[in-house]
Amino acid sequence: MRYFLLLPAIVLDFIQFAVGMAFFALQFATPVGGGVTGALAAGAYCWNASTGVISGLIAAGKCAVGGAVVGAGVSAFAIPIGIVVDVALSITIGGALIMMMAMFGLFYPRIIISRMLGELAPFLNFLPLWSNMVWACIQAKNKEEKAGTSKNAFGFVKARGEGPYGLKHNAQLVAQRRFAPAQKFDTTAHQKVREVLRTPLLDKFKDIRPAAKGAVLALLLFVGIQAHAQVVPAPIQYIVAPETPGAYEKVIISVQGVGSFLGSADITWSLNGKVVKEGIGERDYTFMTGALGEKTTVQVAIDSSQGFFTQTFSFNPSRINLLWEAYTTVPPLYKGKALYSAGSDYKVVALPTVYSGSARVAASALSYQWFYKGDSVPEQSGLGRNTFTNTGDQLQAGEDIAVEVYYGVNKVGRAELFLATRDPLIVLYQRDALRGVLYNTAIPSAISLAGKEITLQAEPYYFSAASKKAGLIPFVWTLNDTETTGPDSARGILTLRQTGSGEGRATVGVSMQNGNADQLIQTASAALQIVFGAQSNGLFDFIGL
Secondary structure (H helix, E strand, O other): OHHHHHHHHHHHHHHHHHHHHHHHHHHHHHHHHHHHHHHHHHHHHHHHHOOOHHHHHHHHHHHHHHHHHHHHHHHHOHHHHHHHHHHHHHHHHHHHHHHHHHHOOOOOHHHHHHHHHHHHOOOOOOOOHHHHHHHHHHHHHHHHHHHOOOEOOOOOEOOOOOOHHHHHHHHHHHHHHHHOOOOOOOOHHHHHHHHHHHOOHHHHHOOOOHHHHHHHHHHHHHHHHHHHHHHOOOOEEEEEEOOOOOOOOEEEEEEEEOOOHHHHOEEEEEEOOEEEEEEEOOOEEEEEOOOOOOOEEEEEEEEEOOEEEEEEEEEOOOEEEEEEEEEEOOOOOOOOOOOOOOOOEEEEEEEEEOEEOOEEOOHHHOEEEEEEOOEEOHHHOEEOOOEEEEEOOOOOOEEEEEEEEEEOOEEEEEEEEEEEOOOOEEEEEEEEOOOEEEEEEEOOOEEEOOOOEEEEEEEEEOOEHHHHHOOOOOEEEEEOOEEEOOOOHHHOEEEEEOOOOOOEEEEEEEEEEOOOHHHOOOEEEEEEEEEEOOOOOOOEEOOOO
């Protein structure tokens, strides 16, 4: 097998020889070749471009001189380039060849160094020194094997049967140096160390005893198991509901595993360091959290056929309140809440109550992750951003909003809100000339007119305030199903006056339709039936119709 190394050595010598000859030819042939090539090329060109032979010969002569100058310049760099290429081949391919020789036990420094010095000599690198190096090392190895013992390249005697790597002799040598410095040292340890370089790599493990082999195998197996354990997660899943509980809230922790090994596992639950539940297959544990800011720690220990697993859970109850505000129309000084109608604008504000130890964390120090219809809204999320604004979808029955609150990297709370839609409506009020609009009492659906006239004020509830301000929600009045107007009908004010002396009935209606394309569903109407000319005790006497 060792003779196989002659093949790459011969190839390397051939490549170096070919490269050297090429640069040698380039060095000496470039001026002549450049002149001849330039003359021929110029002559051919000038012969076609000129009208006479003399002009072509003159041009060819000039080009020959120029070609010779260029060739001489190139030849000046031929020697340095050849040296660089030769050294690069020796370092790369030659270095790999020397390493292969060491693996086959053919590492003889005296032979190798002498041939390398020949490679560096300017006029000796054309010789097949790599092939000679390999052949000389092979012959030296064969001579040692026939003799049984011999001197190596450094003059040390080779010995056999004294343990791998000469460790025994090395220990003796250390002892001699420590306790008897004046004695002659045993140098066989040095010989055994260098013998390693001459032993094939696969043969170095032949002298290892079976016990040592078993230890090495066990070590590799242990390392493999540890690496596998770090890559493959434990076959256990923990479910906590709710994930971020509030104060005095019931929490359930469940342990689920891959397969059925948990059914026979001994599971122990501890609450704040005290064992509260244990037994075979006790997978669930339920407890109650404390007050806001009161920390609760739960630990579970699982002793199963697949190993021992532990997990610790910490709960610090918090509270996240969500307040919302819809930008819809309501009457002036209205004490109620402006409800949300489909497609209107609204705002949600998160008010967190979070503790770190015994200190309450400021709302500006928390991070907020907002969700709309289950999707995150990164443009409105971040540190201190506890406000969420949006324009609703007119085709949905409500708005689904959620927020997760983080303190650093820990999630400390979550809150959800479903903002249901409310249909807009119109309410009619009496408008008095002296007291203004009587918002304390809405006009019922039917009245008996006590006097000769009445002024009505129509108030829209829960229409989009932005559309109302933009004039996209006009008032439309009707009298007995016929559209009618008045001086202030565009502002929702209509005055009705009896012109005759008879009795009768009239139906007054008002309707509103949002003209915004995204809020067309916002529409409402109201109707009032008035009886006039009849005896009554007051404006709001009810009659049966």
